[in-house]
Amino acid sequence: MQIDWLTTFLAVVDHGGFHAASEATFRAQSRISAHVASLEREVGAVLLDRSARPVQLTDAGSAFVEHARRTVAALQQGKAAIQAVRGLVSGDIILGTYPSAAAAFVPRLLAEYRDAYPGVHLQLHETATVLLDELLEKGPVELALRPTKPATTRRDLTHRLLWRERMVVVHHPLHRLASIDGNLPLAELEGEGLILTGRSFEHDSEPFLMLMERGVSPVVTYVTNQPQTLVSLVRENLGVAVTNELAVRTSEHAGVMVRRLADETLHRDVGVFWREGMVWSSAARALFELLLITALPQGTLDLRL
Known part of the structure; x- marks a missing residue:
């Protein structure tokens, strides 16, 4: 057998x-x-x-x-x-991630891991945030980079925080928001047709949940899991986007305005997730330890301390 x-x-x-x-x-x-x-x-x-x-x-x-x-x-x-x-690090491992982390952080991580552990075959599985949970629970993903919101519904998943980044507003230069100086009040988003990151219009859209928690009733026009698509929709003046800052930084965003929000509590926390009770391979342990020391994307707050 x-x-x-x-x-x-x-x-x-x-x-x-x-x-x-x-x-x-x-x-x-x-x-x-x-x-x-x-x-x-x-x-x-x-x-x-x-x-x-x-x-x-x-x-x-x-x-x-x-x-x-x-x-x-x-x-x-x-x-x-x-x-x-034997003190060896070898084997295969699959790291799960979502689009903006895959663009802003993962390439540096993979390069450092390759140089440190040439005997390991490290694969990347990029998908929507909510789909990472099942891949962690049932395999084949052992570790995954994932925002803490929307919260996982899997009780056997645990995590360690890595970084915090701002949520930002992206709008067309001719939109009425362009006439407002400084950081944008959340109230200005009320009634606006919004473009959000996620896979559906409500339950798994992180910005939707954040706005609802703060008393803003989002009017959702489009939802996309791809940062470049989100920016392109804004460039055509099809709505106002609310997304994480790294999603914009890793996209070609000429022709749009990127604005901070007056509510500084609107942010994304990102962690590394794994299944409780997982048998840690040497390759997974080495990757986890590297995640705790690899330089984080510019503009993020280090939560690993």
Whole structure:
């Protein structure tokens, strides 16, 4: 029996299907199917009901799955113990992140990690903030850079703060806000058609939640997870954007105005997240430690102390 068969089987179980497991593990779906089939032949039983949507465990699969988890965990613990004894940092690790951190901070981090630990294959998985939680909980991501808002709904995730950055307003030079001097009062955003960062119009949009907490009822015109798209929409005078400062700094923002808010409590806190109880590989531990010393993006407040 091969350990790959067990990890593939668990990926199908945790992600609800062969296609989802293929995407999560970066393996061809045909390979996923072959691994599960080999495992079933080895144990002499059908473990998955492929006719169900999502794929379900059979009775035999339900009896087997926890044994598979313990076997994989025990092997990981054994490998970590050997690496600790030998003082080696090697293996594979996947870091999750969201767009503006990927542009403003991650390249420097990856370069320093590569130079310090050439024996590690470090992969990057960039996606929307709320999608990082599932990747942390079910794999394959071990560590993820994530804003603290919207708050995670996964009780087994924990984090350590890294930095704080301002939230800013971005508007067209001909917009009425251009006539207001100094930092913008939040009340000026009431009734404005807003362009926000996020994936939906409410529950996972960080600026939406921040404005609601401060008594401003946002009128949402567009929502995008891509900083450059947000700036481009503002450039065409399609609305006023509220976003984190790094999103603007990492975008080409000629032709728009970037303004600070009078309410200085409107900010984004970013941390490194991981799953409680995770078996830390030497590669993950080394990456975590590097996150605590790598130079942060310009204009951010260091929260690591």
